[in-house]
Every structure is written in C-alpha cells, then in structure tokens.
Amino acid sequence: MKPSKYLAAGVALAAAVLAGGALAQAKEQFIPANGYWVGPYAPGGSGFFGGMLDYFQLLNERDGGINGVKLTWEKCETEYNNARGVECYERLKAKGSTGATVIHPLSTGITYSLLEKAPADKIPLISMGYGRTDAADGRVFPYVFPLITTYWSQNTAKIKFIGMREGGMDKLKGKKIVNLYHDSAYGKETIPVLDAQAKKYGFTVTHIPVPHPGNEQQSQWLQIRQIRPDWVILRGWGVMNPTAIKAAQRVGFPRNKMLGVWWSGAEEDVIPAGDAAKGYIAAGFNLPGTSFPVVQAIMKNVYGKGKGEMEDRSRIGSIYYTRGLVAGIVTAEAIRTAQEKYGKGKPITGEQMRWGIENLNIDEKRLKELGAVGLMQPLKVTCMDHEGGGAVKFLQWDGAKWNVITDWIASDQSIVRPMIEESAAKYAKEKGITPRDCK
Amino acid sequence: MLYREAGQFRATYAEDQQIFPLRQDRIGIAAVLVLAFVVIPLAGNQYWLSAILTPFLIFALAALGLNILTGYAGQLSLGTAAFMAVGAFATYNFVLRVPGIPILAAFALAGICAALVGIAFGLPSLRIKGFYLAVATLAAQFFVLWAIQRIGWITNYSASGVITAQNYSILGIPIETPVSKYVLTLSIVTVLALLAKNLARSETGRAFMAVRDMDVAASVIGIPLMRTKLLAFAISSFYCGVAGALYAYTYLGTVEPEAFNLDLSFRILFMIIIGGVGSVLGSFLGAAFIVLLPIVLNYVVPPISEATGIEISHAIISNLELMVFGGLIIFFLIVEPHGLARLWQIGKEKLRLWPFPH
Known part of the structure; x- marks a missing residue:
C-alpha cells in the first residue's frame, strides 16, 4: 500500500471521530485543565489551576455559566513533563461538544511542544506570562497568546524600576547588574533584551547560569560577591529561588537589591527562605489578597457550597491562586467576546475562541464589574499585539506578606517590539509561514 | 501444540541462518508488521497515533540503541539522552544549512554525528569499566547539553536555545499528519530493529558479547578490544541519534535542550532493565512499560474510584499513579530480574511443550 492511501484513510477517520464528538452534546464549553498537582512544581500548578477552576465554578454556580453555557473541564496530570503534556493535549483536545476551547499549558516547555500542534488543530494556546515571547507578534502566531506580559516586557519594566530606585534612567550608567538565571530555555529568554538595554543605558550586565534544579549556588554567589553588583536580577524557578535568597544573605548581599521575576515571587518562594527573604522584591502581573470582590464571591458561592478546588484554604488569595483567577477571567471573557460575535448562548469552537481572545478588551469598567480591580491590569489584545498589557507592579516581602510598592510600571515597547518582530520574522522564515496582514 | 517446531526441516544454510528460523515466529512477526503498518494507521485515531504510539516507537529505538551498548557489549552508559540531543540538533542544522537535503539523509547524517560523539565519549571505556564507565558517560550527558546551550551556532542563535523542526516531505509527500509521521517513524524503527536483530547474530554481535562476558578472554581469542568497544559506542549512538531526530521531527516538533536531560537517560536505562538487557524485543517491551503504563494507570484509577464510591482527589490519583x-517495577524485577523479554521467552518454552509438558 502506498503511504498516501493510509494518509487519506486516517484523515477521514480522524474527521469522522471529531464530527461524531461534535454531535454528542450541546450547551457546554469544554476547557482542558492540563496541569500538575504532583512533583517539585506542584505548588505552582495546584495554585494556578485551583484559582482558574474556582473561577469557572463561580460562573457556573452564580451565573449559570456564560450566557447559559456551562463551563466544563477535565484535569490531566502533566507532571510539568513535555511528553506527558503532549499526551494530555491529544487526549483532551476533541472532548466536549466543540472540542477543547483553549489550552493553558503552564509550562514553557509544554508551550513549545504545542506551538505547532495547537494551530494545526485550531485550538488557541494562552501562555500567560510564560512561553515564547515572540509569539506576541500575532501576524506570525495567530493561535498563540502570551497574554498580559511577556518575559521581555517585564524585563524592561524591571530596568525601569531599577532606574527609578537609582534616581533616573541616566543614573544607570556605570551600574553593575547581575542576571542570575535558571539554566533552561525559560531562564535564557531574557539575555538578549538585557544586553540591548545594557547598551542603551550604559550599565554592565553579567549573566550567571544556575544549573537545574538550583539547590547549589555557592560558586555563583562567590562570583557575585567578586563582581559587587548594584542589583541582582533573579530569574529562578522552584527550589532555586529560596536557595538564592538564602545564599544572598550568607554573602551579605542586600535583599532589597534583589529583583525576582514573577516565577520567583510567590509565597512558596520566600517562606522557605525565612527571615532572609525580608525586603526581597519581585515583579508581578497579578496581585495577591482575598479582599477582591471576586475572591469574596468565590468564597461565598463556591466554597460555601463545598465545591472549591483548594484543600488548604489558606492558599486562597496567594500569588499562584490569583494568577489562576486572572487566567480564569481572561478565558471566560474571551468566551464571552466570541459568543457576542458567533451567537450568544452557544458553545464556541477553538477557532471562534481565537477570534474572541484576539478581540478581547477588558477595561477598567469591566474589571469593576468583575470585581477584579487591582487584581490585574486592563487588557486589550489586537491582531498585531498578542500580549495586550505589558505592565507590572513590584512587590516587596516583609516577612509575612507581599506589599505592593509601585504602581503599574509600563514596559518599554520601543526596545521589545522590534526584537519580537525580528525574532518572529526569523521563525516565520524557518517554518515557511507567510505572516497575516493585520490591517 | 500451536508453537512447535517439529516437522520444520532446514535443508539449506540460508534457511538455517534466517533471522526467525521458526515458521510460527515468522508468521507472528508478519502479523505484527501488518497490524502496525496497515491496521493501526487505518483504525487508530489521532490521539493514539501521535501521543502514544509515535513516542513509544521513538523510545523503543533509543532503548534499542542503549541495549546494543549495554546489553550486548556490556558497556554501561548514562549518556543516552545526550546522544539523542546530538541527533535532534544535528538534523536541525543539516536541514537548515544544506538546502534541499532529503530528510532521511539528514536523519542518517545526524545519526553519524551522534556516532562520532559516541566514539569520543567511548574512549574512556578502553581503560575503565562498569560503574566507573557510567560516570565517564555522565560527562557526555552534561557536556553535550552544555555545548548546545552555550554555542549559539548550534541553535541558530535562538535566544532561548529552542529549535523548531522544519517542515519536510519524502518523495513529494509532506509529512504533516499524525498518520504520516507514525508511518515514517515505524518504517525507520522497523528497519533499524531488524538490522539490530541481525547484528546480534553476526560476527560483530558475537564479538560484542564476548567483550561483555570477559574482555580479557575476548582479546586473547583475537577480538580487537578497542575497535569492538568503540564500534559498540558508535552503533549505539547512531541509534540514539536517529531516535533523537525522530523525537524532534515526528513527535514534538519543537524541542529545547533540557528535554534531553539526565532524567531521560535514566528512563531509557530503566526501559532496558525492565524490558530485558541484551534483547531486541526487551527494548520494545521496556519502552511500552515505561511509556504506556503511567497513561494506563491514569485511565484506570478514576473509574475505580467512581465504581467503589470513594472520592479521590486529583492530586492523590496522580500520586497514586x-x-x-x-510498585510494579519492583514486582517485575523480583519476579523476573532478567526483564520482560525473559518472561516472554519462558512463556514460549512452555508453549512448545503445551499441552503435554512431559
């Protein structure tokens, strides 16, 4: 038999399976929850998906779904492992009446692994605050949405913050910054954008890698002590973060000169470091707390009925939990937006969801209605710009909780955008993609 | 009764030297191949093809590579994932830098690159053995990943060190769908597995086994140790390199260097330990066990919890898995320390006598 024969038969079969599934049910919107509840990264995964699913449950319990369409989901354990992530994706992508609506991989590695599979299946990927930065160029990556802020945007905001602390961007000249990064695709992502800023502002930057998992950092901090930097940017993940904070205390580096990325800025990152973490600063695109009306509504409508996700209720309102809430809000609002175009009260497909995310506009007024003012920044996504926000706030740990110490600091898109477009264009050329016209 | 060789006479040397001398074995293999090449592509859905069977075949190939080195030639290695990484990144560079190169040629060249790296890191095997050699191959694991992450040229100066497989086609047929990727993977794995099966019976394979069993004795009877050991490293790394290339090109499409970490090397080592050291079949059984069992458990546990009415939270299910x-790994190792392949062999011997065991 010729391969083309299998091919046609296989495609026909797959199509039949998909079509069969589509007829089965209606009035339900299926969202896969491919996350991780075990392993070294479980605090992040369980908090994030706890927040997201609690928000979906809130919509179901309080509002009867989105315009009457109930949200449904199924959990699949990825263990933060790429192969398992792909398996979960394939397993759940055709479930529900219209297939998977959207995927939140919550892992840069899994995002990379799905980068081509998801567009082929017409399922959008939301990599909120992680994943591939240049996917912000919606012309080349129509189905990928690194919403709210990318690593590069956030990095320029960090340098702005350092400039503010030093008394002006011109004061950055001659300063020394160390970029202590997790030696992985995630960790390396900001090196070029830091180098570009170093050139622009005249500071020197030293990149020091920490091998995975990062529980051994003696030599790195010895090197930092020799360099005597003015600031240390911590680009860590998991156990690397508390280790770095403790090591900083040991070599006497002031923690209020240490600046963490948002994956280094949760309660789970500082509490193990104990007192050493006092004064440590981290960026965040979502704020912690339980006073937001939306969190209160969840307590009342979801936990009040005993349907909450979090077994440990003290984690409600933690950084990872509210990040999940933001993901839930963004997902639900995009479904709502798509329903407005393709029919209210009808389940939407992944392709329609893509349109919904791309035309998402959450302004201050809408945030107020949602009860999420201050939880997240206003968000407006366009065809060109799949990021939408770009601003971050800085939080300082006082030994017991995170305190917000700045307003939203906008990123410097004059640096980031050209780099994103250049990198996306290179990807398009490699893959033979003709960028969409966004006009 | 069914599985009996009585009445099968081999009259020529060619018949005596077949890969599968028993008629039942030949029929069995043919049935498996028909199943894999015809029935599964026609009947399997996308989930099975792209999330289960393709990775299973790729890991089986990598395990086979390690089995040639560890099982047949007796050289313990912890660098399997590194050789896979060489294969993946070399393919990427061949396709990127040599315009119009056929993808199969790129896979083969990538395998040769991996073989060269394997030879380089196999040099210590001339002096050290056993666990000490494992430590030396550990150096390959770390050095190769370090080089890929540090040398920008290898990843075409990608900021994050991640590569994406280019689109490719064979004889004008674009390999895009899960079915075509599965068939491509299966074809390559089948050819390489048959070659490995043949290798094990050849002069080279026998030399490998002689070195494994006692290298001093092997050198006394005239087997050149250096050539044999390095050849084992080369062939093994070639297999691993091709597996790595397939991992990037038919399975994930986008790979980061960290995908090929020490964890993966260990997983492949466990595959051959569980499947059976020194057995081609064992590589496949071990890969099936390690790749498929967690997924099976993932499917089996929730219905059990529903049926018994005990509500188990998702985190507990994941941990239970x-x-x-x-537990199963320990169970199998106690029941049969020589792996699943040995269980299969015992089963076959029993079948030969069945139903009259005396």
Missing part, C-alpha cells in the same frame, strides 16, 4: 508504577 506514581506509587503503583514504582
């Missing part, structure tokens, strides 16, 4: 998996 790991515990059961670990």
Whole structure:
C-alpha cells in the first residue's frame, strides 16, 4: 500500500471521530485543565489551576455559566513533563461538544511542544506570562497568546524600576547588574533584551547560569560577591529561588537589591527562605489578597457550597491562586467576546475562541464589574499585539506578606517590539509561514 | 501444540541462518508488521497515533540503541539522552544549512554525528569499566547539553536555545499528519530493529558479547578490544541519534535542550532493565512499560474510584499513579530480574511443550 492511501484513510477517520464528538452534546464549553498537582512544581500548578477552576465554578454556580453555557473541564496530570503534556493535549483536545476551547499549558516547555500542534488543530494556546515571547507578534502566531506580559516586557519594566530606585534612567550608567538565571530555555529568554538595554543605558550586565534544579549556588554567589553588583536580577524557578535568597544573605548581599521575576515571587518562594527573604522584591502581573470582590464571591458561592478546588484554604488569595483567577477571567471573557460575535448562548469552537481572545478588551469598567480591580491590569489584545498589557507592579516581602510598592510600571515597547518582530520574522522564515496582514 | 517446531526441516544454510528460523515466529512477526503498518494507521485515531504510539516507537529505538551498548557489549552508559540531543540538533542544522537535503539523509547524517560523539565519549571505556564507565558517560550527558546551550551556532542563535523542526516531505509527500509521521517513524524503527536483530547474530554481535562476558578472554581469542568497544559506542549512538531526530521531527516538533536531560537517560536505562538487557524485543517491551503504563494507570484509577464510591482527589490519583508504577517495577524485577523479554521467552518454552509438558 502506498503511504498516501493510509494518509487519506486516517484523515477521514480522524474527521469522522471529531464530527461524531461534535454531535454528542450541546450547551457546554469544554476547557482542558492540563496541569500538575504532583512533583517539585506542584505548588505552582495546584495554585494556578485551583484559582482558574474556582473561577469557572463561580460562573457556573452564580451565573449559570456564560450566557447559559456551562463551563466544563477535565484535569490531566502533566507532571510539568513535555511528553506527558503532549499526551494530555491529544487526549483532551476533541472532548466536549466543540472540542477543547483553549489550552493553558503552564509550562514553557509544554508551550513549545504545542506551538505547532495547537494551530494545526485550531485550538488557541494562552501562555500567560510564560512561553515564547515572540509569539506576541500575532501576524506570525495567530493561535498563540502570551497574554498580559511577556518575559521581555517585564524585563524592561524591571530596568525601569531599577532606574527609578537609582534616581533616573541616566543614573544607570556605570551600574553593575547581575542576571542570575535558571539554566533552561525559560531562564535564557531574557539575555538578549538585557544586553540591548545594557547598551542603551550604559550599565554592565553579567549573566550567571544556575544549573537545574538550583539547590547549589555557592560558586555563583562567590562570583557575585567578586563582581559587587548594584542589583541582582533573579530569574529562578522552584527550589532555586529560596536557595538564592538564602545564599544572598550568607554573602551579605542586600535583599532589597534583589529583583525576582514573577516565577520567583510567590509565597512558596520566600517562606522557605525565612527571615532572609525580608525586603526581597519581585515583579508581578497579578496581585495577591482575598479582599477582591471576586475572591469574596468565590468564597461565598463556591466554597460555601463545598465545591472549591483548594484543600488548604489558606492558599486562597496567594500569588499562584490569583494568577489562576486572572487566567480564569481572561478565558471566560474571551468566551464571552466570541459568543457576542458567533451567537450568544452557544458553545464556541477553538477557532471562534481565537477570534474572541484576539478581540478581547477588558477595561477598567469591566474589571469593576468583575470585581477584579487591582487584581490585574486592563487588557486589550489586537491582531498585531498578542500580549495586550505589558505592565507590572513590584512587590516587596516583609516577612509575612507581599506589599505592593509601585504602581503599574509600563514596559518599554520601543526596545521589545522590534526584537519580537525580528525574532518572529526569523521563525516565520524557518517554518515557511507567510505572516497575516493585520490591517 | 500451536508453537512447535517439529516437522520444520532446514535443508539449506540460508534457511538455517534466517533471522526467525521458526515458521510460527515468522508468521507472528508478519502479523505484527501488518497490524502496525496497515491496521493501526487505518483504525487508530489521532490521539493514539501521535501521543502514544509515535513516542513509544521513538523510545523503543533509543532503548534499542542503549541495549546494543549495554546489553550486548556490556558497556554501561548514562549518556543516552545526550546522544539523542546530538541527533535532534544535528538534523536541525543539516536541514537548515544544506538546502534541499532529503530528510532521511539528514536523519542518517545526524545519526553519524551522534556516532562520532559516541566514539569520543567511548574512549574512556578502553581503560575503565562498569560503574566507573557510567560516570565517564555522565560527562557526555552534561557536556553535550552544555555545548548546545552555550554555542549559539548550534541553535541558530535562538535566544532561548529552542529549535523548531522544519517542515519536510519524502518523495513529494509532506509529512504533516499524525498518520504520516507514525508511518515514517515505524518504517525507520522497523528497519533499524531488524538490522539490530541481525547484528546480534553476526560476527560483530558475537564479538560484542564476548567483550561483555570477559574482555580479557575476548582479546586473547583475537577480538580487537578497542575497535569492538568503540564500534559498540558508535552503533549505539547512531541509534540514539536517529531516535533523537525522530523525537524532534515526528513527535514534538519543537524541542529545547533540557528535554534531553539526565532524567531521560535514566528512563531509557530503566526501559532496558525492565524490558530485558541484551534483547531486541526487551527494548520494545521496556519502552511500552515505561511509556504506556503511567497513561494506563491514569485511565484506570478514576473509574475505580467512581465504581467503589470513594472520592479521590486529583492530586492523590496522580500520586497514586506514581506509587503503583514504582510498585510494579519492583514486582517485575523480583519476579523476573532478567526483564520482560525473559518472561516472554519462558512463556514460549512452555508453549512448545503445551499441552503435554512431559
């Protein structure tokens, strides 16, 4: 038999399976929850998906779904492992009446692994605050949405913050910054954008890698002590973060000169470091707390009925939990937006969801209605710009909780955008993609 | 009764030297191949093809590579994932830098690159043995990943060190769908597995085994140790390199260097330990066990919890899966330390006598 024969038969079969599934049910919107509840990264995964699913449950319990369409989901354990992530994706992508609506991989590695599979299946990927930065160029990556802020945007905001602390961007000249990064695709992502800023502002930057998992950092901090930097940017993940904070205390580096990325800025990152973490600063695109009306509504409508996700209720309102809430809000609002175009009260497909995310506009007024003012920044996504926000706030740990110490600091898109477009264009050329016209 | 060789006479040397001398074996293999090449592509859905069977075949190939080195030639290695990484990144560079190169040629060249790296890191095997050699191959694991992450040229100066497989086609047929990727993977794995099966019976394979069993004795009877050991490293790394290339090109499409970490090397080592050291079949059984069992458990546990009415939270199910998996590994190692392949062999011997065991 010729391969083309299998091919046609296989495609026909797959199509039949998909079509069969589509007829089965209606009035339900299926969202896969491919996350991780075990392993070294479980605090992040369980908090994030706890927040997201609690928000979906809130919509179901309080509002009867989105315009009457109930949200449904199924959990699949990825263990933060790429192969398992792909398996979960394939397993759940055709479930529900219209297939998977959207995927939140919550892992840069899994995002990379799905980068081509998801567009082929017409399922959008939301990599909120992680994943591939240049996917912000919606012309080349129509189905990928690194919403709210990318690593590069956030990095320029960090340098702005350092400039503010030093008394002006011109004061950055001659300063020394160390970029202590997790030696992985995630960790390396900001090196070029830091180098570009170093050139622009005249500071020197030293990149020091920490091998995975990062529980051994003696030599790195010895090197930092020799360099005597003015600031240390911590680009860590998991156990690397508390280790770095403790090591900083040991070599006497002031923690209020240490600046963490948002994956280094949760309660789970500082509490193990104990007192050493006092004064440590981290960026965040979502704020912690339980006073937001939306969190209160969840307590009342979801936990009040005993349907909450979090077994440990003290984690409600933690950084990872509210990040999940933001993901839930963004997902639900995009479904709502798509329903407005393709029919209210009808389940939407992944392709329609893509349109919904791309035309998402959450302004201050809408945030107020949602009860999420201050939880997240206003968000407006366009065809060109799949990021939408770009601003971050800085939080300082006082030994017991995170305190917000700045307003939203906008990123410097004059640096980031050209780099994103250049990198996306290179990807398009490699893959033979003709960028969409966004006009 | 069914599985009996009585009445099968081999009259020529060619018949005596077949890969599968028993008629039943030949029929069995043919049936498996028909199943894999015809029935599964026609009947399998996308989930099975792209999330289960393709990775299973790729890991089986990597395990086969390690089995040639460890099982047949007796050289312990912890660098399997590194050789896979060489294969993946070399393919990427061949396709990127040599315009119009056929993808199969790129896979083969990538395998040769991996073989060269394997030879380089196999040099210590001339002096050290056993666990000490494992430590030396550990150096390959770390050095190769370090080089890929540090040398920008290898990843075409990608900021994050991640590569994406280019689109490719064979004889004008674009390999895009899960079915075509599965068939491509299966074809390559089948050819390489048959070659490995043949290798094990050849002069080279016998030399490998002689070195494994006692290298001093092997050198006394005239087997050149250096050539044999390095050849084992080369062939093994070639297999691993091709597996790595397939991992990037038919399975994930986008790979980061960290995908090929020490964890993966260990997983492949466990595959051959569980499947059977020194057996081609064992590589496949071991890969099936390690790749498929967690997924099976993932499917089996929730219905059990529903049926028994005990509500188990998702986190506990996930942890339970790991515990059961670990328990099964220990169980199989106690029941049959020589792996699943040995169980199969015992089963076959019993079948030969069945139903009259005396």
